[in-house]
């Protein structure tokens with residue numbers, strides 16, 4: 001009975017996602033909001049829609065294959081079977097081996113779809129920047145990184161819960177938060193693994209950025225340019241670090257393709273986040289949502305029947321992690337919707353700050369460009385926005401910015 005319910009819960013989770021995607025695709029055919037009609041011209045928009053339709057079809061087929069495989073894995077007790085293969089090994093070796101095997105299964109299922117997506121669909125629309133060598137290297141790198149992260153996480157859970165029992169709920173939350181804070185602090189050094197950062201050349205742009213920093217009393221250690229154009233046509237800009245050690249990072253695409261006032265407008269938006277202390281203000285939400293995950297883990301780890309139903313002799317940490325995502329999906333949809341709602345509120349505030357500083361129209365121009373570069377959806381379904389969007393839609397942002405300007 002438990003087994004049937006959990007498999008049903010998994011199918012419902014995937015079906016819910018498919019319904020949202022279907023609604024979003026159906027919505028594309030509707031009338032565009034008038035303030036974003038000029039982002040793509042008619043030709044470009046038609047092309048964009050057929051690109052979206054092809055992508056949608058591929059991801060639907062991929063999802064169906066995933067559901068079939070996953071239902072088979074669960075129904076046939078494959079997880080317990082894999083652990084049984086390494087019964088005599090040290091418990092960490094056992095987990096590592098199974099994580100790597102499961103990783104191979106999911107990678108092999110995903111390869112045909114991402115290959116088709118990159119070399120057939122993206123190639124057709126002239127967007128593919130990848131070579132076959134980069135593609136295969138990314139597959140291998142992705143597989144290895146995912147296996148290592150998953151292994152470290154499972155080991156952490158195992159150590160905490162075996163040593164401290166239910167106290168691990170509090171300790172685990174604290175450890176995850178500390179890791180999150182450290183990652184925020186060292187994001188640039190971490191990104192150096194994939195990208196090159198060089199100091200922004202002296203000149204007008206640098207002078208104006210430094211003047212903005214002075215005006216808003218934000219201490220910045222350095223301004224760096226990231227070589228994002230090696231991978232993508234998209235651009236980004238961000239602040240990292242705390243206090244006096246803040247670093248500004250600009251993508252080379254932004255420096256190359258955007259007018260100076262547009263770049264300054266993007267920064268005025270970032271200063272808005274800093275002024276309103278958004279990083280600090282989202283901390284209580286992060287604490288609560290992490291705590292909820294650990295409470296769920298604590299509960300799931302105390303019900304041995306959940307594991308014996310799938311052929312295990314007792315509790316299994318890797319399986320527990322998976323059970324949580326299957327059992328608590330309605331809860332995580334609610335938590336994500338709340339988090340995204342808070343994030344959208346912060347984005348409106350940062351936009352309003354930039355608009356009040358006189359960068360409204362420049363920010364609108366920059367946002368339109370950014371959206372076009374990223375082949376963004378300018379007409380998403382409201383339910384999709386409510387559940388998934390960390391930023392308001394382009395149209396919503398433009399309307400709000402123009403209201404500030406009046």
Ligand SMILES: [Zn+2]
Pocket residue numbers: 269273347350
């Ligand atoms: Zn923002």
